Amino acid sequence: MSCEYCGAVTQLPRTEPAKPAVATPGASSRMLVTLVGGALLVAAAIAVPMVSMLGSSQPRVMSTHTLTTVGSTPATANPAVDKARAAALLAAEKPAVDPLLARLDAYVKACLNSLDERILSSRARYRAWVDFEVGPKPRSKHIYGLYTFSNPNTHCAESAAAAAALEPEEPALDKAARAYVAAAQELHGLVEEAARYYDRSDYLDDDMARGQSLHAPLMRAFDRYLSAREPFLASIDSAFERALAERAAALASDDEIGRQLGDNLQTTFALAQAANVHWRKLDSIDHERFSAQVDGYRRQLEALEAALPADARELRSYVAAGHEFATAAKELARRVKRGGGWSRGDRMILRGVGGQWMVDGSPADALNAYGDLLRSDISPPLRYVAPVALLTDPY
Numbered sequence: 001m002s003c004e005y006c007g008a009v010t011q012l013p014r015t016e017p018a019k020p021a022v023a024t025p026g027a028s029s030r031m032l033v034t035l036v037g038g039a040l041l042v043a044a045a046i047a048v049p050m051v052s053m054l055g056s057s058q059p060r061v062m063s064t065h066t067l068t069t070v071g072s073t074p075a076t077a078n079p080a081v082d083k084a085r086a087a088a089l090l091a092a093e094k095p096a097v098d099p100l101l102a103r104l105d106a107y108v109k110a111c112l113n114s115l116d117e118r119i120l121s122s123r124a125r126y127r128a129w130v131d132f133e134v135g136p137k138p139r140s141k142h143i144y145g146l147y148t149f150s151n152p153n154t155h156c157a158e159s160a161a162a163a164a165a166l167e168p169e170e171p172a173l174d175k176a177a178r179a180y181v182a183a184a185q186e187l188h189g190l191v192e193e194a195a196r197y198y199d200r201s202d203y204l205d206d207d208m209a210r211g212q213s214l215h216a217p218l219m220r221a222f223d224r225y226l227s228a229r230e231p232f233l234a235s236i237d238s239a240f241e242r243a244l245a246e247r248a249a250a251l252a253s254d255d256e257i258g259r260q261l262g263d264n265l266q267t268t269f270a271l272a273q274a275a276n277v278h279w280r281k282l283d284s285i286d287h288e289r290f291s292a293q294v295d296g297y298r299r300q301l302e303a304l305e306a307a308l309p310a311d312a313r314e315l316r317s318y319v320a321a322g323h324e325f326a327t328a329a330k331e332l333a334r335r336v337k338r339g340g341g342w343s344r345g346d347r348m349i350l351r352g353v354g355g356q357w358m359v360d361g362s363p364a365d366a367l368n369a370y371g372d373l374l375r376s377d378i379s380p381p382l383r384y385v386a387p388v389a390l391l392t393d394p395y
Contacts (some may be wrong), residue, residue: 023058025276028296042283044195048250055243072095098246099166099168100239100243101243102111102163102166103164103170103239104236104243106159106160106162106163107160107177109159110158111152111156111160111180111184112182112232112233114150114156115149115152116229118148119149120189121147122146122148123222125146125147125247126218129143129145133343135212135216136211136212136215137208138203138207138211143203145194145197145199146191146195147191147195148191148192148195149188149191152184152185156181159275160178162176164177165353169237172238176231176234177235179228180225180232182228183225183227183229184225187221187222187224187225190217190218190221192219197210197211202272220365232311238395247262250262250283251265257308260304261304262316263300264297264322267297268297268325268370269298270293271293271294271297271325272370274290274293275290275363275366276363278363279340279356279362280365282339282340285332285333289335290329290332290333291333293329294329294330297326297329298326299325301322304319305319321369322373324372324373325366325369325370325373328365328368328369328370331360331361332362332365342359346359346362350362350364352377
């Protein structure tokens with residue numbers, strides 16, 4: 001099973017560019033990281049009319065604009081280009097796509113999915129051997145360097161500019177997106193330089209002088225990224241919840257199965273939100289309430305399954321994936337009840353970033369199952385669940 005839990009989403013139909021290559025760190029291999037934000041599902045033509053449900057696929061999209069200041073506006077040679085790209089976001093769709101969903105699709109797939117987890121992993125990697133208050137030491141026993149990540153200019157900035165050109169405007173969301181892209185772009189150059197320095201072992205030649213001079217600007221850039229990330233995620237959350245409510249209402253107007261499915265989409269999202277805690281803070285989950293949520297979700301799935309016609313293959317696939325998510329959520333509820341109960345091996349994995357989903361009953365395991373649900377044949381609305389489980393200081 002791949003780790004798509006980290007930031008699960010649904011998908012919006014549109015043509016995908018080639019998947020960008022992800023740079024591999026020279027010092028060490030990273031552990032099972034396929035995360036980046038989740039998956040968006042392709043709308044399926046089923047008994048319930050759902051063609052307008054987002055449908056798109058894997059994450060990734062990026063740009064050639066250069067943003068250098070947090071909150072700055074993407075620079076383009078010709079503003080009309082962004083308008084044309086914005087039109088393409090909608091024109092590529094077979095069914096009509098809501099501009100808000102197209103905007104969210106671009107921001108999530110092009111930026112969050114392709115950048116966020118890798119950036120958090122890079123910072124965690126650096127934190128594993130460097131005291132952030134002191135900086136790198138030339139005599140350190142272990143010098144791991146840090147992970148690189150995809151260039152935000154390759155697709156992210158371009159797609160974000162096109163999304164911002166869509167009508168109607170979404171000022172708060174677009175402003176947060178510009179700040180996020182700008183922070184990622186600033187960080188990218190510094191991480192590239194630092195990673196190259198450590199990969200080449202240049203610190204052996206200058207007694208870590210360049211590593212020490214890079215440390216302060218690198219820390220400032222990481223901090224700016226984290227500061228821009230939070231409002232961006234909050235803006236996406238707010239916009240998504242609007243889209244989800246509209247989608248559920250539209251489904252409810254179709255027929256009884258549509259109503260049940262709309263209710264289930266909202267319950268699924270609520271359960272994923274409740275499961276999205278850090279593994280060290282399971283006590284923040286109310287066990288009785290969460291366990292009741294899981295039981296209610298299971299009953300909802302069973303009722304939906306019983307109402308489906310025998311040939312509703314896509315919906316049955318969705319329900320089966322829902323049961324897997326419910327099972328993972330129940331395992332999390334059991335962990336909550338016993339206060340974690342992590343073994344030594346569990347803790348070693350959980351202190352990392354990319355492999356947390358491998359620990360049964362962990363929040364990351366539940367979010368991974370949620371991501372699998374969103375990759376089933378039926379497409380819930382676009383959604384990025386920013387995984388709290390990916391602590392930026394895991395050590």
